[in-house]
Every structure is written in structure tokens, then in C-alpha cells.
Amino acid sequence: LKSMLKRPDLVCEAAFVSGEWVSAENRANFEVTNPARGDVIAVVPDLSRAEVGKAISAAEKTQKPWAALAAKKRSKVMRKWFDLLMENQEDLAIIMTAEQGKPLAEARGEVAYGASFIEWFGEEAKRVYGETIPGHMADKRITVIKQPIGVAAGITPWNFPNAMIARKVAPALAAGCAFVVRPASQTPLSALAMAKLAEEAGVPKGLFSVVTSNAAEEIGKEFCENHIVRKLTFTGSTQVGRILLRQAADQVMKCSMELGGNAPFIVFDDADLDAAVEGAIACKFRNNGQTCVCANRIYVQKGVYDAFAAKFTAAVEALRVGDGLTDGTTLGPLIEAKAIDKVQTHLDDALAKGATVLTGGKPHDLGGLFFEPTIISNATKDMAVSTDETFGPFAPLFMFEDEDDVIFQANDTIFGLASYFYAKDLSRVTKVAEALEYGIVGVNTGIISTEVAPFGGVKQSGLGREGSSHGIEDYLEMKYICVGV
Ligand code: ADP
DSSP states (O other): OGGGOSOGGGSOOSEEETTEEEOOTTOOEEEEEOTTTOOEEEEEEOOOHHHHHHHHHHHHHHHHHHHHSOHHHHHHHHHHHHHHHHHTHHHHHHHHHHHHOOOHHHHHHHHHHHHHHHHHHHHHGGGOOOEEEOOSSTTEEEEEEEEEOOEEEEEOOSSSTTHHHHHHHHHHHHHTOEEEEEOOTTOHHHHHHHHHHHHHHTOOTTTEEEOOOSOHHHHHHHHHHOTTEEEEEEESOHHHHHHHHHHHHTTTOEEEEEOOOOEEEEEOTTSOHHHHHHHHHHHHHGGGGOSTTSEEEEEEEHHHHHHHHHHHHHHHHTOOBSOTTSTTOOBOOOSSHHHHHHHHHHHHHHHHTTOEEEEOOSBOTTOTTOBOOEEEESOOTTSGGGTSOOOSSEEEEEEEOOHHHHHHHHHOSSOOSEEEEEOOOHHHHHHHHHHSOSSEEEESOSOOOOTTSOBOOSGGGEESOBSHHHHHHTTEEEEEEEEEO
């Protein structure tokens, strides 16, 4: 891996704690593998709970002086960090593809997307405005100020090894918080490379720590039980989100949760079918289906069902499966064997209940963690895929006739993250957009992520928003000051 990089030192095999590059005290390590080839590309420290505690203590020390800086000074450090991330975009992308598997073009896109949060929130640091409220009595003056929560801790998944951290650390630092993150054990290298560049940008020692550890549960407990931590931010499954919320309750800790989804993607009779196919490809197969906003249920109205299915099948057959580092690859491997099992389980279940395969339908000839991009027809709501996110390259087509019925079906889930639909009729667009019980609705587009908009879910898909001016609120406390005059 190092030989492919302009800056081999961006592959860090040490954890970044309190501004120092450290090994675990007991020298324990764990391996990082390349999912496309199965080979070990690095080893990183397996820190203990006590060592994570040290990162939290260091964060506490630096947080207050950082918060006391003029916002413009914090902003300048973040701008420098953004510039360094973009200068090293290619190396960061190669590191990401090597540990995560996504095609290099997608990795480049993610590095830029992640960096955009550092840039955007660096600017937003200057706009943490308060309020003045006309007093309730002639001799009272009321103001509201916003202050950083303090030390924030984050737990992130492997599907976006850079962006899921950037979306949290950016508003945290902008608000004046310190941030300690435990990246997923499958993908710590992107996090460590970000930390290396943060250090170069002049982020104060201890303000941002990356604690690599295989002991997810133990570290989760430390984050929830250490009284210094005032905020927990998590991206991952709803199942783990529930555990963390329960644990965080003992300290009445503020929590932001970006959890699972079960995104509907609806194609109405009046849709532009070519655009719908393009959107479905982008939204279903990005990162090989391993995103929480990937379409999981594709509903197609009866009148355009066959035409859409034919065009969609042709587009999926044009995808190229392979090693993400090879030119022209559009679909990489899945992250691990259990991800393959889940795709196979959803497929088997659907076939047993009457679905038919339009394309794909089995592990790819490349072997290992590769699976053929698959479409099935005649999906129905008794199938596992209708209630459970596949997180893989498996696209089920459901036929529907009636607008109200499809809205009901789309909302008939415990999740509420992203949803999509394609239609042209203005009143339909308005009605359906308002009726979908989701935090995000993509209308005539399959790509919705940007740093300028609030990303987040309703129902059991989460709490809080990342991105936009709303995103910084999750890292701020409001203080009401009443002055008697
Ligand atoms: P995924 O399917 O993406 O791995 P998870 O919700 O299992 O989703 O994992 C998301 C992140 O949460 C990962 O970094 C994982 O190591 C971590 N994690 C899993 N279980 C726990 C737990 N009980 N406490 C804290 N972190 C956890």
C-alpha cells in the first residue's frame, strides 16, 4: 500500500491519543485487511478502555482553551485541515479503497465530501448566533447564548471511513468541543490519516484523538460512563444505537444517532424512466449497496414496470465488478463474509416466496467477497428485504398500482432515513414528498448527500442532524441569561 502513495507516512500504524502517536501499552494490535484481496495491509494498536480514558482526559484539558479562541482562529485551523485533506485527496482515496473496497472514484468523492464538512463547519464557527428576547418585565433583559457541550465522543462505521468521522468532528471542533473517535476496526487507516493531517494543520494536541480498538463494547461503555464525556455521536445500526442510548441514559448524555434505514425508491407512471434508472443505479449500487441511504425497496407503478425493469437490468449488467483499485471498476467487494451471507439470505428468502431473478443472483466468479449485482422481480411485503436493510448489491422490484397504497407501503417500516421518488406531476410531487415519513426525500434524484443540507432520520433511524447550520446545534448548549436592571 505504502508504495502506491506520494506520502507513505499517511499509512499510520499507531493510534493518535492526546496528540501523540502511541502503541497499546500491552503492545496488542489488530490487523487491517483489504477486502478485495484478503491480504493484511497494516496492523494498528488495540487500545484498552483505560487508554481511551486517557484520550478523554486530554480532550477535557484542551477543550476549554480551544473554545475560548476567537471563532475565526478555530476557523483558520479547520481551513488549513481542509486544504491538507484536499492536497492529499489521491493518497487518502487509495488508503480508503485498500481498507474498505469501494472503487477509487468513489473513494476520491468521499474524501472531497468529508473535507467539505471541515470547510463548511470551519466557516460556520463564526455564525453561532444567540438571541435577545424582549423581557417579561420592564426591569428584565433576556439573552440566549450558545456554548460548546464540551467533550464529544464518536463511534463510526466502516462504510464511509472518512466522511462519517468528518461529519462529526467538523461541527464538534467548530462549536468549540473536543472530539474522541473510535473508528470501525475494519477501517481505521482513513481515520488515522485524517488525524495525521489534523496534526499538521495545527489542531491542538488532544483536541482530536483517534482511538483504534477491537473492543467495541468496552470502548462504548467508556464513552457512556466516563463523566467527562457530555455528548455521544454514533453512526451504525439501529440495534447498536439502542444499546448506546440505554447506556448513555445513566449520565443523561446528549446523543446524536445516525442509524439504519430501509429506503423506498418509487417510480411513478409519469417518471422520466431514464433518469429513474440512473438514480436507482446511483442510489442502490453506490458503495456496493452498503450505505444507510441506499434504496432497499424499489416500487414501480404497473404501467411502467416492464419498461423500467428492462432498462434497469441493462444498466446493472453494464456495471463492472472488481478490485476498487483497478481502472473501470464500478462495484467493489463487500466488506466481510457476513455481508455476503446477508445478501444471500435475502435472495434465498425472496426466491422461496416467489420472486424471480432478472440479473445476477449468485456470488461473483471472482470469488472472495464479490457478489453479482442482482435484481429480482415480483418482490412482496412478506419477504425479509421489505423490512430489513440488505446493505448489499440486491435490488428488489415491487409492483404497485395506486399512489396512496405505495405511500402506505413506503411508510410501513420502523425506519425513516432516506426515501426517493420519480414523478413529474407537480401536485403529485408535492403530495408524496409531504406524505413520506422520512428525514430525507430525494425527488427525481438518487443522490442527496451534501454538507449544506441537514442529513438525518426520523422514527428508529435516528436522532439529530448532520450538515447545514442545524448540524452544529447538536454540539451546542443553549444558555438563557436573565439580567435584572
Ligand atoms: P455495522 O453493521 O456497520 O458494523 P454496527 O452498528 O454493528 O454496524 O457498528 C457500527 C460501529 O459501532 C462499529 O464501529 C462497531 O465496532 C461499533 N459497535 C458495535 N457494537 C458496539 C457496542 N455494543 N458498543 C459500542 N460500539 C459498538
